[in-house]
Amino acid sequence: MTLSIAHLGPRGTYTEQAAIFYVNSLIKKTGIAATLCPYPSIAQSLQAVAVGYTQLAVVPVENSIEGSVTMTMDTLWQLDNLRIQLALVMPIVHTLISCASGLDSIKTVYSHPQALAQCQGWLERFLPTVKLIPTNSTTEPLQYLESDNTAAVITSSRGAQLYNLPILASGINDYPENCTRFWVVSQSQTEADYHISSADASHTSLAFTVPSNMPGALVKPLQVFAQLNINLSRIESRPTKRSLGEYLFFIDLEADTTSAQMQSALEQLTTYTEVIKIFGSYNVLPISPLEL
Amino acid sequence: MTLSIAHLGPRGTYTEQAAIFYVNSLIKKTGIAATLCPYPSIAQSLQAVAVGYTQLAVVPVENSIEGSVTMTMDTLWQLDNLRIQLALVMPIVHTLISCASGLDSIKTVYSHPQALAQCQGWLERFLPTVKLIPTNSTTEPLQYLESDNTAAVITSSRGAQLYNLPILASGINDYPENCTRFWVVSQSQTEADYHISSADASHTSLAFTVPSNMPGALVKPLQVFAQLNINLSRIESRPTKRSLGEYLFFIDLEADTTSAQMQSALEQLTTYTEVIKIFGSYNVLPISPLEL
Incomplete structure (x- = not known):
């Protein structure tokens, strides 16, 4: 049995890094192998699971500096047939x-x-006059670098390795x-059947309207x-998208x-x-910097 | 006396449109004239007021579909010396x-x-294979159109008028x-002294940590x-930015x-x-589509 796992691509994103950590833990604990399938957006990664193209998806939920990834919350509420199996917490170190x-x-x-926002102080100090251009992922713009010597990308050091590109500065967050x-x-x-922790679930996520x-x-x-x-x-x-001032509430509980x-x-x-949706109970696995 | 008002630029953004509505109401009600100062980001618009470059800023707070504008919330909490004077609610009609x-x-x-996200269904239906490129504002990319016949921008019809560019589709949200x-x-x-409503304030906004x-x-x-x-x-x-799982709570109250x-x-x-900051009491002024 080989599982397929959807994630935000192209190769080298932080989401792929988290997915690789999960794949390695899974084979170690259960012997189940898995392959990675990059998708151009978080919504498409979740849709891939919902329609059965892949068995799993790894998606970012929130960053400690920039907060919620709203596309994840909104898609989870819309798709209706997804369940959270595990949470991973990964340290983020940005490189230029x-x-x-x-x-x-x-x-x-x-x-x-999110990455531009997490480095805004560093950018103001060291590159105050550059133009900042938002992109769909941290690896998508790496393709511009070889043909343009005046361009730079904020991504992970793994991105530099994968595409064989030089790092100009490290730890710029x-x-x-x-994380x-x-x-x-x-x-x-x-x-x-692909749980990598046998402990009782520590968290439950749900959402409701009042x-x-x-x-x-x-x-x-x-x-x-x-x-x-x-x-x-x-x-x-999150807005219900019906009218301004009507909200859904997403809640994580320690039970x-x-x-x-x-x-x-x-x-x-x-x-x-009014409406309540339970997204599942799961454990939280912190990833140490040494495991990346 | 002429007030200066900071807003997200370049000219033709929805924020500028809201600012123009405010300027017109202000001169009608109080006789006070105002000029508009476009800034490249929301954070810089708020900083302009905080350091006294302008007397006021108009900033987006939340959209009924895509939710909070987190840069506004985070900057307001950081800057510490700003007060909300008025809220405006404006209908949004996107054009291609x-x-x-x-x-x-x-x-x-x-x-x-935010605009790309608000039109994602329309884009999937009518332009399923195009590349979507996020930008800093809805008007910043208008400069690419004249030299590139394969490019399009989602913005307001006012943007088309201002820059004399053709509209291909209207109401694509x-x-x-x-709104x-x-x-x-x-x-x-x-x-x-530049209140345009004499009624008691209907809303108060504040934020706190627990x-x-x-x-x-x-x-x-x-x-x-x-x-x-x-x-x-x-x-x-919103995250406190100290560690994952620590939050600020922003609250709007009807009092x-x-x-x-x-x-x-x-x-x-x-x-x-723990810490509580009160951002002021104010009225909410709905803008009718006929007033735009």
């Missing part, structure tokens, strides 16, 4: 890659908007504690969790859906929510 | 502008990531109910508002800070929050 002879000759810096959380996602009916816009509409569902002593590790609002507390919480929650 | 002879010959579509909320922002110590990561840490501040019957019209979490309820809420809130 260019065929320029030095920083002085750089005129344009390309990267994903403004905050050293920069990104990823989810490993399957179809919801899939039996989890029935009406009145004082306390959001407090009530949150009180349910507080009273049952379930810690909320994250809350994120397994099968626990008695969570069962009771989910039962009470039906009273205070 | 190009010098191509028809849709068939288009190979590349440029626009701000996936959801007709597409964006903007804030008019000044320095916090500024006397509000002291510790434990069950109920967020529920307590929200309960304060619910018990005082103050409606929460929006909650948005004026000077009301007895809000005074009581703010007093109670100090017990449950």
Whole structure:
């Protein structure tokens, strides 16, 4: 059996790096081999799983500096048949890659908007006059470098290695504690035969809408969790896309859906929510810098 | 007296359109004239006010489809000395502008990531094979059109008019109910002598961090508002940028800070929050499509 895993491409993205870590852990723990399938967007990676082109997708969820990856949240809500199997937390170290002879000759810096934002202080200090150009991924613009000596790309050192391109500066992110959380996602009916952790799930993710816009509409569902002593590790609002001021709430909880507390919480929650979708219970695996 | 107003440029952006509406309302209601100063980013528009280059800035806050403009929230929290004077809600109608002879010959579509995302369904249907290139604003890429007949830009019809460029398709946003909320922002110590509404403020915006990561840490501040019957019209979490899982909460409330309820809420809130910043009380002015 060989699994296929969708991820944001082209080769060398941080998402691919997280997917490779997962693939290596999987074969070590379970003997199951997996191949990687790069897709041009996060939405297309998740759609690939939803329609069964691949068994899994690895997608970024949030970065410690730039926050939520909204495309992941919105697509997960829309697709309706996906389940989170595992979370990975990976340290992010950005490098500046260019065929320029030095920083002085750089005129344009390309990267994903999240990476540009995570290095904005460094860019203002060392390259204050360059043009910043957002791209679909951190590796997509690497193709421009060989033909343009005034261009640079912010990406991972793995990107430089893969495409055999020179690194001009390393560790250029403004905050050293920069990390990104990823989810490993399957179809919801899939039996989890590729779990790499045998422990009980530590987290559950779900999303809901509240029935009406009145004082306390959001407090009530949150009180349910507080009273049952379930810690909320994250809350994120997203527009319902129906009208301005109507939101979905994405919530991560520190509990397994099968626990008695969570069962009771989910039962009470039906009273205070309109639509509720449970994206699954899972463990969180931190990736050490040495494992990359 | 002539006010200067910073906004995201170059000329023809939706933010400029909102700023023009504000300038026209201001002169009609108060006789105060204002000039517009385009800046290359939202952060730079807000910084211009913070250091006194301009008296006001108009910045986008959230779109009904794509959600929060995180650069606005993060910069407002960082700058510390800004106050919201007014909110504007503007309907958004995207058009496709190009010098191509028809849709068939288009190979590349440029626009701000929010605009690309708001038209993704239309793009998949009518231009499924084109390359989508994100840009810093909806008007920045208009410069490419005259020299490249295979390029198109998603922007406002005003952008087409201003730069005298042909419209290939109108109303291409996936959801007709597409609107964006903007804030008019000044320095916090500024006397509000350019209010265009005399009514009591209907909304207050604030942000806070909670002291510790434990069950109920967020529920307590929200309960304060619910018990005082103050409606929460929006909650948005943003990373503190210290470590993954630590958040700021941005909250919009339907009350004026000077009301007895809000005074009581703010007093109670100090017990449950770590740092709290109040960005001001203001009215919300909807812009009708006929006024654009």
